[in-house]
Amino acid sequence: MRNNNAQVYRNNTANIEAIGAGEIDYAIVNNYYLGRFLATDPDFPAAQTTFESGDIGNLVNVASIGLLETSQNTEAALTFVRFLLDRTAQEYFTNEVNEYPVREDVEPNPTLARFEELVEKSPQVDLDQLEDLEGTLQLLQETDLL
Numbered sequence: 001m002r003n004n005n006a007q008v009y010r011n012n013t014a015n016i017e018a019i020g021a022g023e024i025d026y027a028i029v030n031n032y033y034l035g036r037f038l039a040t041d042p043d044f045p046a047a048q049t050t051f052e053s054g055d056i057g058n059l060v061n062v063a064s065i066g067l068l069e070t071s072q073n074t075e076a077a078l079t080f081v082r083f084l085l086d087r088t089a090q091e092y093f094t095n096e097v098n099e100y101p102v103r104e105d106v107e108p109n110p111t112l113a114r115f116e117e118l119v120e121k122s123p124q125v126d127l128d129q130l131e132d133l134e135g136t137l138q139l140l141q142e143t144d145l146l
């Protein structure tokens with residue numbers, strides 16, 4: 001990244017805007033941001049791709065929800081969890097937000113890459129190893145990226 005004069009933008013959306021403006025050739029962002037641009041401009045000059053199979057850049061990140069054992073609002077929290085997992089909410093997440101549904105009876109947004117393909121290309125990673133913030137910062141400083 002350093003040798004290729006990587007540019008820094010404030011967030012995923014700004015990265016994709018920079019591609020559209022011709023400032024950069026590619027960006028590493030969460031997949032669903034490009035879908036937002038393509039939904040309003042089918043001719044937006046960018047397409048999603050993946051890295052080589054097993055590359056960390058293909059990491060499939062799973063969103064989750066939990067309920068604290070110490071919660072004083074268990075019923076309200078469970079109502080919220082059920083709301084998020086409801087068919088209507090899952091259809092919203094995939095069709096409006098370009099994310100993958102967790103329910104098997106909800107079809108993924110047809111503009112998304114096949115989920116099975118992403119899983120095949122995803123690296124085998126112990127997610128517990130991704131919590132080493134100090135090590136990450138040290139590596140970025142050693143390589144003059146931070």
Ligand SMILES: [Fe+2]
Binds near residue numbers: 030
């Ligand atoms: Fe995001």
